[in-house]
Amino acid sequence: MQKPDSLIFDMDGTLWDAVDTYAQSWNLIFQKLDIQRIIKRDELLHVIGMDGKKLTRVLLPEFDEAKGMEIYNAVNQIRREILPTSGGMMYNGVTEGLKQLANKYKLFVLSNCAVGIIPLFLTWAGINEVITDSFAYGTNQMPKSHNMHLLMDKHNLKSPVYIGDTNGDAEQTRIAGIPFAFVSYGFGNTDDYDVKFDDFESLTQYYLSL
Known part of the structure; x- marks a missing residue:
């Protein structure tokens, strides 16, 4: 594997776990819209990392796409x-x-989340100054592979690595045609990776040693 010049991180399941806050946001909207439903943490774990349209098809099959996306946007x-106060749990070793x-x-941080979530995360975690740039699915509703190339072109990245936790x-x-580093402590699983880490400390040491 070529020595990287940049590291592009997934957010949820890779840098932090904010699933409880995410569940709370769904349940507040269900309550507001008088939808008789409560989403629990375990239900959300299965859809973390999905883009908005796919996520609404799984979580809200009873609604058409337009209504599903309306609820998702709410x-x-x-x-x-609520994110600035509710936050989440940073995985061990991530901040340092x-x-x-x-x-x-x-x-970089690249996530299948809505616009505005990544900046709130970076501020909450106190890591704004170490992240060069970020990109969210909500900006253009395009897949991660497309958005990886947008970051690569914008910042002239020659050998980036994407680091994530799902298949x-x-x-x-x-x-996207770039190497993938898998972190096994997150929400998903895969056998398709170039390198695998069981904790963030070992990831840090590996890339510092290259």
Whole structure:
């Protein structure tokens, strides 16, 4: 594997776990819209990492796409409001690791989330200064493979690595034609990776040693 010049990170399941806050945002909207339903953490774990349209088809099969996306957008609006205080749980070693890695690589965050979520996460985590740029699915509703190339073109990245926690991440990284690093502590699983890490500390040490 070519020595990387940049590391592009998935957010949910890779850098932090905010599933409880995400569930809360769904349930607040269900309550507001008088939809008799409560989403629990375990239900959301199966859809973390999906883009908005796919996620609504799985979570809201009783609604057509337009209504599903309307509910999804309302959920994300309330999520933007509660995230700064509710936050999530940073995985062990992430905050310090990113600060160390930023001395050697350009760091990016690329997620299948709505617009505005990544900046709130970066601020909450106190890592704004170490992330060069970020990109969210909500910006253009395009798959991660497409958006990886947008970041690569914008920042003239020659040998980036994408780091994620799901098979979907692996598939999109393969389509983009760049190496994939899998973190096994997240929400998903895959056998398709170039390198695998069981914790963020070992990931940090690996990339610092290259």
